[in-house]
Amino acid sequence: MIQFTDVAKTFRKARVLDGISLDIGLGERIALIGSNGAGKTTLIRCLLGEYTHDGTVAIAGLDPRTNRTAVLGNIGFVPQLPPPLKMPVGQLIDFSAALCGTDPKRIHDLAGRLGLDVDAILSRQFVRLSGGMKQKLLIAIALGREAKVLVMDEPAANLDPEARKIFFDLLAERLDDATMIISSHRLDEVSALVNRVIEMDMGKIVLDDKVADAVSLTATLACRIVLGRFEPAFAKALAGWNFTSQDDNRIWHGEIAGPDRLRFLGIVSRYTALVSDLSLAEA
Structure with a gap:
């Protein structure tokens, strides 16, 4: 189009x-x-x-x-x-x-x-x-x-x-x-x-990021974020969403409720210079 x-x-x-x-x-x-x-x-x-x-x-x-x-x-x-x-x-x-x-x-x-x-x-x-x-x-x-x-x-x-x-x-x-x-x-x-x-x-x-219309309001999305470099403020923000880290705080995993997906992306967007990869998939 x-x-x-x-x-x-x-x-x-x-x-x-x-x-x-x-x-x-x-x-x-x-x-x-x-x-x-x-x-x-x-x-x-x-x-x-x-x-x-x-x-x-x-x-x-x-x-x-x-x-x-x-x-x-x-x-x-x-x-x-x-x-x-x-x-x-x-x-x-x-x-x-x-x-x-x-x-x-x-x-x-x-x-x-x-x-x-x-x-x-x-x-x-x-x-x-x-x-x-x-x-x-x-x-x-x-x-x-x-x-x-x-x-x-x-x-x-x-x-x-x-x-x-x-x-x-x-x-x-x-x-x-x-x-x-x-x-x-x-x-x-x-x-x-x-x-x-x-x-x-x-x-x-x-x-x-494409947000599928099929994702229901009750769905849970598994999220994986790979950082190019560590930033304490971003780590604190992710911890607030109950994310956990591995590989010296370079890779973060967590789950996002369907209705919160765009609000979460809005927060992540403040730190896009740090993010080398991000994936969301229905859990």
């Missing part, structure tokens, strides 16, 4: 993406995690065809930069920072709906579910809305189209708690018909939605 092959991007001699190769299959739901500056947004912008880069990117076999109309017509995108559009809200909704053949009412309804009264702001310029209102509208536009790929860059950043819950409920309704890439600092928020976790650091992929 989506292929990145040896993708690299440099800004002013700074290597932001460093040889990313990645295959994302139809129906996969990716949590793209990593600290600020890790390269997540740049990777997404390359996927959308917004940046030139070394290597290749393809969505359903098409280059998103040379086939932007065809590719973007099948993508629902929520950016991290709303664009400074001066277009009135009503015009923006109609324009967006026309691009993908969606009934504008669908966008109105989704915005309403998120708590945004669209009818009250139809004549207001998008740029003059509050951060939360902009985010709700962009989410409604992205989910309002019948897109096969949903790409969301920190989509819940400006949402109030109630809207955040509703937003993730809306995403859950699309689990069976969309491939998702959700960039987030909070792995716990998306843990119930995703079946694969990819962490980036300094322009590289440092963790790529």
